[in-house]
Amino acid sequence: MTREELLQDLAYARSLAEEGRHAPLLGGAYFVFWGLLNAAAFTAHWAVRAGRLPHLDGWAFPTIWISYAIVAGVGMALLGARTRSKPGLTSIGVRAESAMWMGAALALLAISVGSIARMVTENDLTAPNAIFGAAFALYGAALFGTAKLSQQAWLGAYAWLSFAIAGALCLFANQAWAYLGAAAGSLIVLFAPGVLLLRREPSNIV
Structure with missing residues (x-):
């Protein structure tokens, strides 16, 4: 193989890698699903706290979150x-997206379990209020990492929005x-980008 042929092969390999990096992300349906589910659950939780829905003799909150x-x-x-x-599925961006959100989900699970355990063991009814501030911080981190690794810069704007929402929710958690x-934040930083991602997804047949 001549030097020129080798350079051509390297250029071709690089072009394939770049195409993979810019391949459409596949998380849009997940974003839409979690955005709507979170919004519904948070709204129902607020409605019970505000007296808009019945407490069901203390079973309202468990019913909401078990259903969730x-x-x-x-x-x-x-x-x-x-x-x-x-x-x-094997493109760089899609693998980065999957890894980022899996990490965020595991971190959020740990926070949720710890907060709920504190509520039960310490009878601290405000303990779960810490969950959603942390959740939006993790959403922001996952969005930020996905935007950088997949070179989908527009996702970065949603990451910063998520960070801002996280700060506000931590400040006013109780x-x-x-x-x-x-609920509104879930629609803004999950549902909205999810719709955009769905529009860019490839069809099942290429």
């Missing part, structure tokens, strides 16, 4: 099956209306 967990589990299973049929803020 069930819908989340079913939804994730269906979304996983959907994503596996999409082309581009206010009942903060749950409405979290």
Whole structure:
């Protein structure tokens, strides 16, 4: 192989890598799902706290969040099956997106378990209020990392919005209306970019 042929091969390999880096992301459906689910759960939680929905003898909050967990589990299973049929799963951007959000999900799970355990063991009813501020900080980190690694710069704007929402929710965590803020934030930083990502997704057949 001549030097010129070697350089051509290297240039071709580089072009393939660049194409993979700029391949469409596949997380749009997840963003839409979690944006809507979070918004519904946070709004219902606020409605119970504000007296707009009945307390059901103390079962209102458990009902909301047990239902949330069930819908989340079913939804994730269906979304996983959907994503596996999409082309581009091995692209750099898609793998980065998957890793970032998996890390954020595990961190959020740890925070949620700890906060709920504190509520139960210490009878601290405000403990779960710390969850959504941390959640939006993690959303922002995942969005920021995905934007950088996939070179989808427009996602960075949603990352900064998520950081701002996280700060506000931490500041006003114990206010009942903060749950409405979290619901609106979910629509802004999850649902909205999710719709945009869905529009850019490749079809199942390429």
